Amino acid sequence: MSVADDKRIVVLLKSLRTNNRFYSLVDPTRGLKNADAITEFPDDIILGIAYPCLEDGLNDFAVIRTTFETLDLFADDEELRREMMGIIADARSHLIERLSELRDKIVTGQAHFLGTDLREFHGHLLHMAQKGTIRRQLDSMMKVDVFESVSRAEVLLTGGMAEPMYRYDFLPQHALSRIETLPARKFIGELFEDVLAAVLDDSNYTSKYRFDRFVFQKFIAVMFVNYATTDPMFYGTSRDDYGVSAEKDMQETPLYQSIKVAIRELETGVEFMRDRVTGGIVAAPHAVAEEEDLTSIFSAAAGEDVIPNFQAAGGHSVEIPFGTEGQLQETLTRLADAARILQSLDVPHAGDVKRIVAGAGQQVFRLMQELQIISPLASDPFWELAD
Secondary structure (H helix, E strand, O other), X not given: OOOOOOOOEEEEEEEOOOOOEEXXXXXXXXXXXXXXXXXXXXXXXXXXXXXXXXXXXXXXXXHHHHHHHHXXXXXXXXXXXXXXXXXXXXXXXXXXXXXXXXXHHHHHXXXXXXXXXXXXXXXXXXXXXXXXXXXXXXXXXXXXXXXXXXXXXXXXXXXXXXXXXXXXOOOHHHOHHHHOOOOHHHHHHHHHHHHXXXXXXXXXXXXXXXXXXXXXXXXXXXXXXXHXXXXXXXXXXXXXXXXXXXXXXXXOOHHHHHHHHHHHHHHOOOOEEEOOOOOOEEXXXXXXXXXXXXXXXXXXXXXXXXXXXXXXXXXOEXXXXXXXXXXXXXXXXXXXXHHHHHHHOOOOOHHHHHHHHHHHHHHHHHHHHHOOOOOOOOOOOOOOOOO
């Protein structure tokens, strides 16, 4: 059956339990609709990973990191510290749920990275673990300040020289010497198990530095390699792709059309790799692809041609650089933390100021959603604060 004759629709489904989102290709009579929230993902459907499936986890990371920053400002307030550590614990539990499900779906073969060359993914992660990648480039490309921040903190702690290279450091139970020769899918399963083990380690939650060094760097590194080895068509950066919702017909958008083709091909059991000439994704031979420089591939994949200009309300153009949504979510989470601090203060008018801050923050968040700067399915950091 041709793509044109296939009447199934692409849907982005969200788990009510884990908040993970995966794409699938389903018959409309099945009752599943785009942007549906469901109790569990059915076992009999292929799940696709593309934008924004990995990015969703950044919300939990943002909560943890910004809460640690708040703790640093109020180090002597034990009551506030207990409240803030409770927020970190909640975000951590959400992260554990997300990563556990993601790992399980990958390992069992139900979830697949769409448009991704798994052999290339495998090779680039080995490159990052063995030779390293420049910290400054990682921060710049992923629009974060974590890799160089960790390096600066280590200089202050040890008095040594700054380390310009970041190397992915596997935990002993997932030693590279044991897993490097595994087939690509099994290797990636071990990789997510390694990230999850870091999230589960209590010692990584004693400070922002330890969280950044042993947990957050790992997750961002995995996202970086995923982007580097995925066809840009699956980034969701085409103007027509943005703003997934139940009300919007997404079936003819470039992203959803690409997802439909990719899932149909997965149903045939074909694996894929990047064509070295065209840059597209093609059926892969069994030979492992020759290793290339990671940063050059990412630069080509995430260049100016994938930075969209979205048409906002009123017809003007809003330029959305790569990674902007994550930065905005982190900033808004900081504002929400400030409102929580005001809520806990026993001073005149603190509650009134909290309501003003939280209400204004929520208004900004919703306006950004309406302007399609932040996804309509993104978590609202003010939902429990604004009256």
